Structure formats: structure tokens, C-alpha cells
Amino acid sequence: MTDAGYDEWLDAIGEGEGYYLECPDGHGSLPPRRVCPECATPELDRTPLPESGTIETFTVCHVAGPSFADEQPYVTAIAEFGPVRLTGVVRGTDPEDVTVGAPVEVGKGTNETTGEDMVVLRLR
């Protein structure tokens, strides 16, 4: 199964060519979109995602659903990348080293339990 718009976006992230959608008023959003969620204009252009983001909040999850059962405990964070935020699993570090304000970069990873592609954040 593919999710048109989303899968294409995540593949671009994986190739280091991440983008977001920007309207003429500068509102950022993520696909799939037909209009800007802030002002409803259909004029959306792909704009390169900043290389570095900042963790705004995170949680260490100790009780997972079946699709993350093999991974717990794991860290999920929301990071700000310019005008958009991305939610992803933080990999490649101890949970104790994750802090609010830490700089991160984004990539594409695989959920080992489900085989699905996913957004992965790594500390810079």
C-alpha cells in the first residue's frame, strides 16, 4: 500500500532532498495537501526543508502498541524545522541524551516490526 504524497515526501527525505509545502503567505505544511491548512490557498510550492531542526518536546515511551513492541522503550520527539514541525522516532542515541532544544537532522528509517518507512530524527 502506498500513501500518495506522503510516501513520495518520505522518499525525498531519505535522499537528503526533504521539502515542505509553502504558500505565498509563508505558511508551511506537509503533504498530502491540496490547500494551505492555514489560509486555504491552493498555491503551494515545494521549498527545501532546513537541514537542522530543534527538538521542541519528546517522550520516552515505555508502553508501546503492537507495531512498536520490539522497540520499547523508544523516544518520540517533535522537532521544529523552520515553519514546519516533524514528529519522528529519535535513533542513534541513549534516551537520556535527548533534551528540549537539542539540534537534530531528519532521515528515513524502517520500523523493524512492521517494515514500514518512518521519520527518524538524529542528534546533530
Next chain:
Amino acid sequence: MTGVRVAGVGLTEFGRHPERTGRDMFAEAALAARTDSSVPVEDVEEINYGNFMGSLAERQGHQAPLMAEMIGSRCSATRYEEACASAGVAVREAVRSIRSGENDVVLAGGCERMTNLSTAEVTEGLSTAADDLYEIRAGVTFPGAYALMARAYFDRFGGGREDLAHIAVKNHDNAMPNEYAQFHREITVEEALDAPMVSEPLGLFDACPVTDGASAVVLVSEDYADANDLDAPVSVTGSGQGGDSLALQNRHHLAVTPATERAAAEAYEDAGISADAVDLVEVHDCFTIAEVLAIEGLGFYEPGEGIGAARRGETTATGERPVNLSGGLKAKGHPVGATGGSQIAEMTRLLRGDHPNSEYVEDATVGVTHNAGGTVASAAVHVLEVDR
């Protein structure tokens, strides 16, 4: 526009009843509400039924007509699904249909059967209230989503886990005498702080339990209540609903809930009151931090001030404005699709004076209920008033 009166309310005991079917639980609550109201079943013109994950938990879709049949009715019946706000929205639509003059008697409520699933299955089921592409795939569970909001709150406004523990202690205290509550056990701040972590910074005692249960209320028009000489001292005088982006990442701020603000503004204006007039509140405390976000969103506290309310004793049973005298979702239990109806039922009992905690609010005339969906991507707020 006609007034809307609460003619009767009914609840099942909230708790672990994995062997009971949803249809049996809702029938119990609905028949209790009908008996409480003295309204004959043939007068019920519509059933508005809240349910979130019945298709998953019971492999039973199309539940609303089944529920009508269970109470001996062939009236039109519709399921409302708005995650944890399902029954709040079901009640709101009942209020709207009575006010429009279309119906005189509507039975609204909801049901959820959850404990027949494993913890992992429940976690997965509840997570479907989040954004599939941008949240579930990144491991966002229901507790995880509120944990993200809690940390964002602490980071922006201050406060910490000990403040949240006081909310859990308060709501457990309130549930003690409530015969419908899941927990009848006092806890201490230390116990709450020492409990295992679910999704940091939230521990086991910051989270509502997994619950089976059902709720129902019989709402009638002013004319119907008068014509049938009903003893119905409580009216629904205000109703509001608000929405927001489904995914947290698309919100303007992660530690405020504008959907609640919008729903409250609409409900207050509808009732012609301000937040100052409210005597007591039942809010959606699926997690302790959710109670903080709710009392701020409802306008009782400025953003950043609500975190210490329980600790300061302002929202306890003997405080100036008690919050969750029923025990709340935290200790009374949270059968997702039943919760909004349960809040209306508990508030009605509190205002009528037949709730075990009514003694704390003997002079109360104005109550507010607040029912939130997911991470407050939707919210339904109701104002209830005693006027006879």
C-alpha cells in the same frame, strides 16, 4: 427556541467487565436513564449514540440501531464518533435537534468495551485517534501524545510531575464515594511519583485506566417537560464545540488547547454566562496534564497558572471551584465513547443533590462539562443550570 431539560440519567458501574457486551452495558444505562426520567420508551424520537472503537474491540459496526433495539425502540439511531468526545458530541446533537423543534425527546449517551483487549491492542486502538501518517508511524501512543504536551507545558510555563500528582490524588479522593467509579482507593503524592513510567514524563498514576462502561441521558423540550409534569430541575443552557489540527505538530502551540477555548466561548455565549459564574466542573482528564489544559482552556486560569490549582486546593472538593467531583476520567474511569454522556449524568446528579459528593456544592447552580477528542483536536462543552 425551546429550552432543553435533563429528564433522567443512567450509568453502568465503570470498571473491568470484559465478559459483558457493549449492547448489554448500554441497555443497562439507557433503561436506567429512562426509568429516572419517567419518559415512556415510545416517546423517544431519536437515539444519539457515542462509540469510538467498537468495530475493533467487538467487531461490531453499525451499533446505533442495535442499541435502540436493546431498549425496545425502532426510532432512528445514529452513532457519533469523535474519539474520546464521541458522547459529548452525541449530546450536543441531541440539544440541537430539540432546540430546532424537530424532536421533543432524545436519548443520548455512549458505550465502550475495552478490557477484553490486551494492553498492546488497546494502546494501538486508542492511537488511531492520532494522525496515521505523521503520528502513529512515529510511535505516538495516546499517553505518548499527552506526554509530548506535558513536557512542552513544563518547558514553556514551568511546573512538574509533583503538581500533576496532586491532581491524581484529588481525583482518586473524589471517586471514593462514587458508586459508579472504577477506583475506590486513595493514593498519595509519593505513590503517584513512584509509579512506573508509561510515557515520560507521565507515569501510571497520571493516566486514566482502561474501562468498560456506558452512559445515557434523556433530554426533553421545555414543553414536553411541562406537559408531562416531569421533575427535571436541570437544564442544558449552553452547548459549544471546537476543532483543531489533528496532529500535534500542526498546532500553533503544544501546551494550549484552542479547541477547548472555542467550544467554551460558544457554550458560555449560548448560556449567557462567563467563566466566573461557573460553580463546578467536570473536565476531560484522560491524563493529569489534560485537566490542567482544560481548566486553562475553559478560562478559569491563565495559561501556565492551572498547573498548581489542585496543589493549592482550589479545585479540590472543598475548594472554591471543585473540578471532577465524580473522580474524573482518572479515577471514575474512561470508557472512551461513554465519557461525554457520563459527565452530563454526573453533573446532573451533582446539581440535583443526589450525588454522594453533592454535599460539597449545595449552593451550586451552574456546572460545566468538557469532553475532548484525541489531543483536543475536538472538544464539546456544555453548561448545565439548576433553575427550579
